[in-house]
Amino acid sequence: xxxxxxxxxxxxxxxxxxxxxxxxxxxxxxxxxxxxxxxxxxxxxxxxxxxxxxxxxxxxxxxxxxxxxxxxxxxxxxxxxxxxxxxxxxxxxxxxxxxxxxxxxxxxxxxxxxxxxxxxxxxxxxxxxxxxxxxxxxxxxxxxxxxxxxxxxxxxxxxxxxxxxxxxxxxxxxxxxxxxxxxxxxxxxxxxxxxxxxxxxxxxxxxxxxxxxxxxxxxxxxxxxxxxxxxxxxxxxxxxxxxxxxxxxxxxxxxxxxxxxxxxxxxxxxxxxxxxxxxxxxxxxxxxxxxxxxxxxxxxxxxxxxxxxxxxxxxxxxxxxxxxxxxxxxxxxxxxxxxxxxxxxxxxxxxxxxxxxxxxxxxxxxxxxxxxxxxxxxxxxxxxxxxxxxxxxxxxxxxxxxxxxxxxxxxxxxxxxxxxxxxxxxxxxx
Numbered sequence: 001x002x003x004x005x006x007x008x009x010x011x012x013x014x015x016x017x018x019x020x021x022x023x024x025x026x027x028x029x030x031x032x033x034x035x036x037x038x039x040x041x042x043x044x045x046x047x048x049x050x051x052x053x054x055x056x057x058x059x060x061x062x063x064x065x066x067x068x069x070x071x072x073x074x075x076x077x078x079x080x081x082x083x084x085x086x087x088x089x090x091x092x093x094x095x096x097x098x099x100x101x102x103x104x105x106x107x108x109x110x111x112x113x114x115x116x117x118x119x120x121x122x123x124x125x126x127x128x129x130x131x132x133x134x135x136x137x138x139x140x141x142x143x144x145x146x147x148x149x150x151x152x153x154x155x156x157x158x159x160x161x162x163x164x165x166x167x168x169x170x171x172x173x174x175x176x177x178x179x180x181x182x183x184x185x186x187x188x189x190x191x192x193x194x195x196x197x198x199x200x201x202x203x204x205x206x207x208x209x210x211x212x213x214x215x216x217x218x219x220x221x222x223x224x225x226x227x228x229x230x231x232x233x234x235x236x237x238x239x240x241x242x243x244x245x246x247x248x249x250x251x252x253x254x255x256x257x258x259x260x261x262x263x264x265x266x267x268x269x270x271x272x273x274x275x276x277x278x279x280x281x282x283x284x285x286x287x288x289x290x291x292x293x294x295x296x297x298x299x300x301x302x303x304x305x306x307x308x309x310x311x312x313x314x315x316x317x318x319x320x321x322x323x324x325x326x327x328x329x330x331x332x333x334x335x336x337x338x339x340x341x342x343x344x345x346x347x348x349x350x351x352x353x354x355x356x357x358x359x360x361x362x363x364x365x366x367x368x369x370x371x372x373x374x375x376x377x378x379x380x381x382x383x384x385x386x387x388x389x390x391x392x393x394x395x396x397x398x399x400x401x402x403x404x405x406x407x408x409x410x411x412x413x414x415x416x417x418x419x420x421x422x423x424x425x426x427x428x429x430x
């Protein structure tokens with residue numbers, strides 16, 4: 001029986017690191033198990049802000065990978081500030097009051113001249129290349145995944161020219177994602193972004209989103225079918241190391257300026273002063289890129305002596321830390337725009353068998369998942385006393401060697417189960 005062919009158009013692919021690569025890397029890994037042959041189209045010469053060579057091991061030798069050169073204008077800006085250019089590419093946008101003139105200028109260019117983003121110059125050559133390939137290889141379905149949302153414009157043109165079945169996957173929203181407001185958009189640019197967003201959503205055949213809130217938001221823009229397929233966890237062979245001897249609170253992943261949880265730093269500072277035993281055992285592990293604003297707040301609350309700042313590590317190393325840390329921190333920006341964000345690391349946190357301490361906005365989608373799976377606790381930014389008491393409770397359980405969680409219902413979030421759901425959509429729509 002011949003497998004159904006699906007062409008997946010993505011910017012992020014190994015050796016790219018970070019969360020953006022995980023979703024489709026894992027889908028591609030498991031789709032053949034459900035009678036679907038994935039063909040992956042990626043840039044030949046991308047500018048990835050993070051690299052993780054170990055992820056290449058997840059790519060099967062039999063997977064067809066198509067590559068085509070991309071022109072990215074961020075490279076032209078590197079003579080101004082290589083470090084700042086890299087941060088923009090990684091999505092690390094600092095708060096307005098902290099921005100330099102160069103950062104403001106780059107954000108203005110990014111938002112007003114490159115619509116929807118700086119990968120837009122890849123659209124025309126990709127359409128030309130893929131149109132021929134699709135016709136020669138009898139491809140019936142294409143999938144575009146964003147951000148970068150310019151990749152959806154590739155799908156838009158191919159849909160118009162070939163009337164092919166097109167699924168648009170939104171790992172994050174387009175015009176309502178938090179950093180969109182920071183791009184200093186003119187009225188014309190703002191309208192252009194929204195116009196393209198609407199055209200994409202009303203031209204594709206099916207939309208995939210990663211959270212229920214995003215689905216609700218998109219339903220006000222389009223009547224096209226919208227499927228929620230969250231991110232998830234993979235069953236990975238990770239060396240099991242003993243739990244940290246210290247009472248470690250670990251934050252894994254990018255710690256952006258806007259995620260700076262003052263109530264956490266204040267709670268920890270007070271506990272250190274009030275509880276000599278807590279001060280003796282406590283450590284804060286920071287794994288991944290951490291903004292200057294976050295580090296400054298940590299310093300202001302006199303927590304520097306308790307910090308282990310390990311920087312960016314490979315995905316495998318991050319998984320080891322997840323399983324060996326005492327408590328895992330999950331912080332999201334306190335904003336209406338972030339209620340729909342379900343951090344990809346949440347699912348790996350959930351299977352680490354360590355309690356999650358989460359802070360975010362009210363009615364967050366990831367709050368519901370944490371509560372449903374019994375994998376941790378969630379607090380809003382005004383619940384400082386409750387947060388402090390919970391940290392102390394966790395600490396006392398740690399002293400009693402009884403700090404653990406009893407998770408339920410995790411199987412639905414396994415990468416293989418999620419891929420089965422995706423395969424159902426592909427077969428139904430194909």
